[in-house]
Amino acid sequence: MTTALIVYGSTTGNTETLSSMIEKQLVSKGLKITCKNVTDTQADELKNYDIILLGCSTWGEEEIELQDDFIPFYDSLTNAPIKGKKIGVFGCGDSSYTYFCGAVDAIEDRVKETGGILIADGLKVDGDPDDARKEVLSWADEIADAA
Numbered sequence: 001m002t003t004a005l006i007v008y009g010s011t012t013g014n015t016e017t018l019s020s021m022i023e024k025q026l027v028s029k030g031l032k033i034t035c036k037n038v039t040d041t042q043a044d045e046l047k048n049y050d051i052i053l054l055g056c057s058t059w060g061e062e063e064i065e066l067q068d069d070f071i072p073f074y075d076s077l078t079n080a081p082i083k084g085k086k087i088g089v090f091g092c093g094d095s096s097y098t099y100f101c102g103a104v105d106a107i108e109d110r111v112k113e114t115g116g117i118l119i120a121d122g123l124k125v126d127g128d129p130d131d132a133r134k135e136v137l138s139w140a141d142e143i144a145d146a147a
């Protein structure tokens with residue numbers, strides 16, 4: 001059975017909700033999912049899974065800021081065991097900001113630098129994830145197809 005780890009950082013709960021939606025869809029596709037808050041996750045754990053999904057909201061005004069809890073984990077990705085791993089990145093944001101979901105772009109750049117393989121374009125959700133249900137489920141299906 002294909003295993004996937006979903007790791008998320010979320011301040012007001014939107015990216016956490018998004019993670020649960022992705023988790024349920026992937027479970028329905030037959031994947032074995034572990035979904036964890038980034039505060040409970042060490043970069044070294046990534047080696048135990050076939051697929052890694054990283055979720056982070058975006059903060060800041062003038063420049064891209066990752067969700068606070070995600071910052072130390074992002075820093076540790078440089079030395080994480082993700083070379084050759086299948087990875088997807090997602091997050092919630094607000095398109096009225098200059099860098100809409102900039103955290104997704106920043107994490108994707110870090111994954112590429114570290115040798116991870118992006119298996120889908122980053123999922124950027126504008127506002128409430130429940131309003132983007134179709135887009136979210138279709139992204140999860142793309143991840144499942146690439147498993």
Ligand SMILES: Cc1cc2nc3c(=O)[nH]c(=O)nc-3n(C[C@H](O)[C@H](O)[C@H](O)COP(=O)(O)O)c2cc1C
Pocket residue numbers: 009010011012013014015016056057058059060061063064065067092093094095097098099100101102127
């Ligand atoms: C002070 C502040 C700065 C923000 N900066 C950005 C930003 O630069 N880009 C963006 O896409 N969203 C930005 N947002 C919107 C949040 O990312 C959005 O509310 C998101 O749903 C929060 O997700 P979370 O609950 O998972 O943390 C900002 C929100 C606030 C309050």
